Amino acid sequence: MPIYLPTLNHDLTDFPAVHNALTDPDGLLAMGGDLSPxxxxxxxxxGIFPWFEEDQPILWWSPSQRMVLNPGAMHIxxxxxxxxxxxxFTLSVNRAFAEVIESCAEPRDYSDETWITDTMQDAYLQLHDMGFAHSIEVWQDGLLVGGLYGLYIGDIFCGESMFHTxxxxxxIAFIGLQQHLVSIxxxxxxxxxHNEHLASLGATEISREAFITKLNNRNATIKPQQWQPQALVLDYF
Incomplete structure (x- = not known):
């Protein structure tokens, strides 16, 4: 059955209301636009994020259930x-953002495809330069062996992807992230x-409405000094 999706125009604030997202596929809200910062x-x-493959238009999502974790509540x-x-292992914050996102874009064992296209990488590199996108790195004998990246929009960190070799x-990168987030x-x-990997670490699902409420009630203040490149020593071990 064909579905109708709103197509975004050049107005950077032009997103449909999230409650208009489709139920099948769950959360699909709109298409088009660009990946400008x-x-x-x-x-x-x-409460919207892009997720699409190389041969697709840009697709924007706001699922009915949102996987979240309260910093400090992780199961270790x-x-x-x-x-x-x-x-x-040793950890750091924002010392190798470009390398982390490039590693996250590598094909996985279960698929030769990636949703982190070159255009997507360029967009998040710009967000990193602007102080919005950040990474956690895991090192072993001087080599980058794991990490994750996402956006910090004040009180909420929007995780995007992680990798490990x-x-x-x-x-361990996720543990480092939640410790750093507790500290700030x-x-x-x-x-x-939802995925089982995150669920095993303590993440749970809440409704889209509950998530939007948290977004609207957040303190949007971002302090650049909180994300200066730095070593990260875990307190849990």
Whole structure:
């Protein structure tokens, strides 16, 4: 059955109301527009994110259920603690953003395709230069073996993607992220869509309406010094 999707024009604030998103596929809201930094910021502030493949137009989503985690509420298993100590990981904030997003864009074992296109990478690199997009890096013997990136829009961190080339490195990056967010007073990590990996770490689903309420009630103040490139020492191990 054909579906009707609003097509975005050149107005950077022109997004349909999120309650108009489709139920099948869940959360699909609009298509078109561009990935300019201001449009992306406007989208995230409204609970909307882009997700599309190379041969598709830009698709914008706001799912009916949102996967979230309260910083400080992460489940850290005994085996993960042992893995961290055994593998001698070190962590950092914003010391290798370009390398992290490039690694996140690499094909996975289960697919040769990636939704993090070159255009997408360029857009988030611009957001990083503007102080909105940030990364957590995991290192082992001087090599980048894991990490994640996302946007901080004041009180809420919108996670985008993570990667690992060594067992547990992406989980360790997530632990590092939530510790850093606790230290700067962040209230919520937006994980977007449900997956078992995040659920095992303590993420849960809330309704789109509840998530939008949290967005609207957040303190949007961003302090650049909170995201200066720095080493990150975990307190949990």
């Amino acid at each position: 201001q449009r992306l910021i406007n989208a995230y502030q409204r 298993s005994r085996s993960l603690r042992k893995s961290f100590r055994r593998q001698n 060594t067992t547990d490195a992406s989980k 007073g962040c209230k919520l990590i937006d994980c977007q869509l």
